Amino acid sequence: QQQVKQSPQSLIVQKGGISIINCAYENTAFDYFPWYQQFPGKGPALLIAIRPDVSEKKEGRFTISFNKSAKQFSLHIMDSQPGDSATYFCAASMTGANNLFFGTGTRLTVIP
Amino acid sequence: NAGVTQTPKFRILKIGQSMTLQCTQDMNHNYMYWYRQDPGMGLKLIYYSVGAGITDKGEVPNGYNVSRSTTEDFPLRLELAAPSQTSVYFCASSYRSGSSYEQYFGPGTRLTVT
Numbered sequence: 001q002q003q004v005k006q007s008p009q010s011l012i013v014q015k016g017g018i019s020i021i022n023c024a025y026e027n028t029a030f031d032y033f034p035w036y037q038q039f040p041g042k043g044p045a046l047l048i049a050i051r052p053d054v055s056e057k058k059e060g061r062f063t064i065s066f067n068k069s070a071k072q073f074s075l076h077i078m079d080s081q082p083g084d085s086a087t088y089f090c091a092a093s094m095t096g097a098n099n100l101f102f103g104t105g106t107r108l109t110v111i112p
Numbered sequence: 113n114a115g116v117t118q119t120p121k122f123r124i125l126k127i128g129q130s131m132t133l134q135c136t137q138d139m140n141h142n143y144m145y146w147y148r149q150d151p152g153m154g155l156k157l158i159y160y161s162v163g164a165g166i167t168d169k170g171e172v173p174n175g176y177n178v179s180r181s182t183t184e185d186f187p188l189r190l191e192l193a194a195p196s197q198t199s200v201y202f203c204a205s206s207y208r209s210g211s212s213y214e215q216y217f218g219p220g221t222r223l224t225v226t
Binding site: 045 | 143152153155157160162168214215216217218219220
């Protein structure tokens, strides 16, 4: 049973375009929603994270939008660059838990 | 500061063989984790540890064992390798667990069981 559902599985975007990756969850106890970025042959690395008390968090070209009532959150990459080409994972966790529940990943390709 | 290191990078095992995947972190983190990553499935937690001498099962622990004798090391043992254990294995560590504590990942070990 996938605790966090992620879409799309793959995404191709032109350089300068906006990349959007969506995630949904069911467990309302989740209170921490990070996004991890993984380059080929490397381990995932934290990109940006949000807690449900805010609806949006922005760091540079990366923005998380959070919709608590819909139990959905998304990653927006503005002005996408070829260097952003990687696999992106959303995840969720809850206070007191020892587990991060990961989505299935989105492979992003940014075409020059 | 090396962060989280894993050895080996690649390994091919025959069915029924055993091996240990090594993981070391130099950040003095109490929490350490083992995940497996399968294509299209994301990362699944195998085992985790909250400190030296304390380990517990994650989502997919069957076929694996762990030990944590020091803060730095958290090896993962496969006793009787099966094709279903073909995967990429990631070790991670964090200062604390749960919400808002970043997990730092190693570079991974790609294991093939044939």
